[in-house]
Amino acid sequence: MNLTLKIWRQTDADTKGKIVDYKINDVSPDMSFLDMLDMLNEQLNNKGEEPVAFDHDCREGICGSCSLQINGEPHGPDRYITTCQLHMRTFKDGDTIFIEPFRAKAFPVIKDLVVDRSSFDRVQHAGGFISVNTSGNTIDANAIPVKKHDADKAFDAATCIGCGACVAACKNASAMLFVSAKVSQFALLPQGRVEATDRVMNMVRQMDEEGFGNCTNTGACEIECPKGISLENIARMNREYLSASLKG
C-alpha cells in the first residue's frame, strides 16, 4: 500500500521543529510500524537525506523504548500493544499518518521523535525499591506466604514498561499511572509494606518536581497503556498517600 507520512522533524532540543511530509510506497501489511519507518529511513538515506530518529530496541513490546504518537494516540490506534507491535495491516492504502514524539513538559524532545524520559528514572530513584541488600542469607523465599490474589495484582502493576504512553495520553501530562504502578506493586506485598509511607511521599514529591501534571480521572492513560495497567492503581496510591500524610 501507499501512504503519506507527516512526521515531526526537530534537529535538537533547542531548535524549533516542524511537520514534514513524506510519501512511502509498497508498504506490506505484514510490516510492523517500525519496519515501515526503517524502510523510509533507508530511502531517505539513499537520497542523501538524514533519517528520522526514533527510539526502539527490543521490538517485541517489552523494553518500552518506542514512543510514538501516531495519529494523536500513543502507540497508535490498536490496544494493548506498543508501536513496535503495531502492524501496517491496521492501516489502509492511501492513508495519511501523523507521527509525532510523546509530548509533555517532563519529556523534552532530544531530536525528531526521540524524547528524554529520564524524569521517570528520577521518580524511581526517589523510592521505587525495597531497601534490601544482596546477601546469601535473606530469609527463604517461601517463609512469607503471599495471597495469590495480592501477588497477581502486584504482578499486574509491575508489568509497567515505563514507556510514557500514560503521560502522552493525559491532557495534564500526569504520571500518576506510572508512579502508582510501582507504589501499588510494593504496597501489595508484605516485603514492601515496611517502607510504604516514605516510598509514596518521596515518589510523589519527585513526580511533582519533574513537572508532571495532576490526575483529573479522565482515564485516558488506562486506555492507551500498552500493558493495561489499571486506574485502580491510582486509587491505591491516593489511599497510600493520604494515609502516609496523616501518619506524618
Place this chain on the structure above:
Amino acid sequence: MATLDSKTPEGHISQKWTNHKNKINLVNPANKRNIDVIVVGTGLAGGSAAATLAELGYNVKAFCFQDSPRRAHSIAAQGGINAAKNYQGDGDSTHRLFYDTVKGGDYRSRESNVYRLAEVSTNIIDQCVAQGVPFAREYGGLLDNRSFGGVLVSRTFYAKGQTGQQLLLGAYSAMNRQIGRGKIKMYNRHEMLDLVIVDGKARGIIARNLVTGAIERHSAHAVVLGTGGYGNVFYLSTNAMGSNVTAAWKIHKKGAYFANPCYTQIHPTCIPVSGDHQSKLTLMSESLRNDGRIWVPAKLEDAKAIREGKLKPTDLKEEDRDYYLERRYPSFGNLVPRDVASRAAKERCDAGFGVNKTGEAVYLDFAAAIQRYGKEQARVKHLDENDAQLVKKLGTEVVANKYGNLFQMYEKIVDQNPYETPMMIYPAVHYTMGGIWVDYNLMTTIEGCYAIGEANFSDHGANRLGASALMQGLADGYFVLPYTIGHYLANDIRTGKISTDLPEFEKAENNVRSQIEHLMNSKGSKTVDHFHKRLGKIMWDKVGMARNEKGLNEAITEIAALRDEFYSDVRVPGTANGLNQELEKATTCC
C-alpha cells in the same frame, strides 16, 4: 601471549566455592570508598553487579546505551529462572541442577563454575522475593514452579511470560536505590567504544555520549562488562536491535580472549520469518512446550497442500500428524533440550514437511492442552465434562492465564488466533553460549577486566538449557563477581584515583575519534544496514545450524571482502556532534 589459567580452586567440586570465598582477599569498607568500578551494561548481570558493588561501598559508574537501565534486553526473557529449591519435592538438588546444566551443555561447560551457579541459585530466588519481584504463586501463597526443556523436575520460577522483565526491574530497583544514594553514577545513552589499558591493567573506557556526540574518558580501578552476546552478527535474531556486542568486541581487539564462538543457540520456538523487511525475530517462550505439542504432517502431500493453502492444519486427523519429538524422544517428549528440538525441526523441514509458504515452519499445537485443562476445570467446578464447547472455553481460560501475553504477541505479529489454529514456529538465533573467556573469578585475559552474564563463555557449554540465562546473569552479578573482584581490588587500596590525563587515555580517545572521522568522511553509496544484512546472510547460510568446512572457508573469504567494502563504501549521513543513529550503527561494526 597470555596463558589460559582457569584458577579453579582445589578440592572437591562441592567445596570449591566455599573454600575459595574463605581464602580470597577482602577489601575493608573504608577502602572500598576509594575504589571505582565501571560496569558496562545494565541487564541482569550488569545491573545486579552494579547494585551489589555499590551496596558493598565501591563507587560505581554504570553505562548503558538505552535511555534507561530498565530497557536492557534481559527484559525480554520470558519463561523463567531455575533454582534448586526442591519446593516441589520432586528430587531436585544442587547436584541435580549442576548435572542437568552440564549435560544439557553437552559436557562443554566449566564444571566448577556450573556447580557454583547451582549453589547460589537458591539465594537468587530468596533475594528477588525480598526485593519484591512478584513471582507466580499458588493459592496457598507459596511460589509456583514449572518445567523446562532437558530436565525431569519442576524447578523453574516464573512471572507469567515476563520473568526477565520482573527480574530486571528487581535489579533496576536495587540500582535505583544506589543511584539515589549517589553510590552509582548512571550514564544513560552512552556507548562504550574502547577499553583503556594502563600498565597491563584495565583502567577505564572511552565512551560516546549518544545525545551530544561527545567522546568521554572514564577511569576506574576495574572494568566489568555485562554486555550480552553476539547474536546480532546473524542480523536476524531475537536480540534487541541495540544488543550489538560492541563492548565485548572492543576488549577482544585489546587482547581479551574469546572462547567457543561456534556455540550459538538457535532457539526452536520463534515466529518464522515472513519477509525481507524484517529486522528482528520474536521468540515464543520455551515454556510453551510444557503444554504445546510439536508436529508436522506425516505425509508429504499433506504438507504440500498446507503450504499451498489448500488444507488447514485443523483438518488433519491425529493419525496423519507426526509428533516427531514425542516419537523420537519418548522420555523428554516435547521438552527435549533446545539444540535437539531445533535440529529436529530443521530435519523435518529439509525433508519437505514444512508448513508455511517458505517451507520453514512446524506446528506448536495447544488443542490437546485446552482439552485436558478444560476437562479438569469442568470436574473441579462440577460441570459437564462432555460438553465440548464448555470444555474448550474453560481450557482456553487456563491456557490464556498461563501464556496469555505470548498468545497475544503471536496473534499481533502473524494475524492468526493460536487458540483456534496451531502456532507456527521455526528455529532462530537467540543466545550465545560462547563469549569472552574468563577464569573462575570471571576475569578476562586482561587484568582487571571482567565479563559476566551472556558476555562470558563459561557456564552453558555447547547448549544452554531454558531458564538458565537469567540464573547465570543474576548469579554472576549478585553473588559471584562482587566477591571475586575484591580479591583483585585488594591490591589497589593505595593506588588512588586513576587520572584520565594519562597518555593511554589520550591514545584510546584519538583512535575512537579517527574511526568516527573515517566513517563520517567515507561518504560511500551503501547504508550500514545494507552491510549488516549481507553479513547476516553469510552467517546464517554458512555458519548457521548446519556447517561444513567448505561453507566456513567461504564465509571467511566473503566476510573479509565485505569488511573492506564496508570501510570504503559505507555512507553515514548527518554529523557526529549530536544524536546520530546511523553513526551509532556504524561504530558498532568497526
